[in-house]
Amino acid sequence: MALDRALIFLGPPGAGKGTQAKRVAARCQVPHLSTGDMFRDAVSRGTELGRLAKPIMERGELVPDEIVMGMVQERLARPDCAHGFVFDGFPRTIAQAERLDAILKKQGFGLPLVVEFRLCEAAIIRRLAGRWTCAVGGEIYNINEQPPRVPGVCDRDGGKLVQRADDKPEVVKERLASYERHTKPLAEYYRREGALEVIDASASVEMVDCALGEILKRAQGRDGHL
Numbered sequence: 001m002a003l004d005r006a007l008i009f010l011g012p013p014g015a016g017k018g019t020q021a022k023r024v025a026a027r028c029q030v031p032h033l034s035t036g037d038m039f040r041d042a043v044s045r046g047t048e049l050g051r052l053a054k055p056i057m058e059r060g061e062l063v064p065d066e067i068v069m070g071m072v073q074e075r076l077a078r079p080d081c082a083h084g085f086v087f088d089g090f091p092r093t094i095a096q097a098e099r100l101d102a103i104l105k106k107q108g109f110g111l112p113l114v115v116e117f118r119l120c121e122a123a124i125i126r127r128l129a130g131r132w133t134c135a136v137g138g139e140i141y142n143i144n145e146q147p148p149r150v151p152g153v154c155d156r157d158g159g160k161l162v163q164r165a166d167d168k169p170e171v172v173k174e175r176l177a178s179y180e181r182h183t184k185p186l187a188e189y190y191r192r193e194g195a196l197e198v199i200d201a202s203a204s205v206e207m208v209d210c211a212l213g214e215i216l217k218r219a220q221g222r223d224g225h226l
């Protein structure tokens with residue numbers, strides 16, 4: 001399936017957007033972009049922005065929008081993004097979305113297709129409490145819904161599964177409050193742009209996968225491109 005479009009997945013932590021973003025990116029053969037990966041990439045390549053961001057990240061502080069948007073612009077200009085990409089967890093604020101719109105326009109992309117993953121708070125907390133992450137490859141498991149074949153061990157690379165500090169209930173509540181305050185208004189921003197689709201993220205991975213497939217198919221033009 002050809003993409004030729006920017007896809008943006010919005011949703012609270014635990015809504016499964018990371019898993020779906022990886023699947024869609026693989027299916028459409030475009031990069032899956034999260035800000036964390038973009039930062040790590042810029043830091044490891046030693047770019048100017050990477051060098052600016054590194055000490056800020058090491059202090060655990062929020063990287064300023066100037067640097068974030070600069071990294072996004074550099075990343076989207078690379079050839080592997082020419083046929084689209086999937087943004088996972090970015091943008092986080094309306095200010096970032098407005099600047100992203102300008103970057104997309106400059107790169108020759110039209111309106112992004114934005115998918116909001118919806119899930120109620122109780123379900124999010126239940127889900128994140130069961131979430132374990134592979135210390136080696138970053139694969140995510142859920143002991144209730146998608147358990148690994150061997151408890152505590154990654155199916156793919158045998159890595160040890162650990163519970164991330166920010167998946168613990170008290171931290172989850174803070175992350176949700178931040179999502180509601182800063183990121184939730186983005187759904188409204190994109191709805192006004194006419195770019196928003198909504199998915200019920202409480203369904204199984206297979207059901208969500210199927211709903212997402214329908215959205216992509218509907219968004220596809222006559223030439224088979226989105």
Ligand SMILES: [Zn+2]
Binds near residue numbers: 135139156158159
């Ligand atoms: Zn692994």
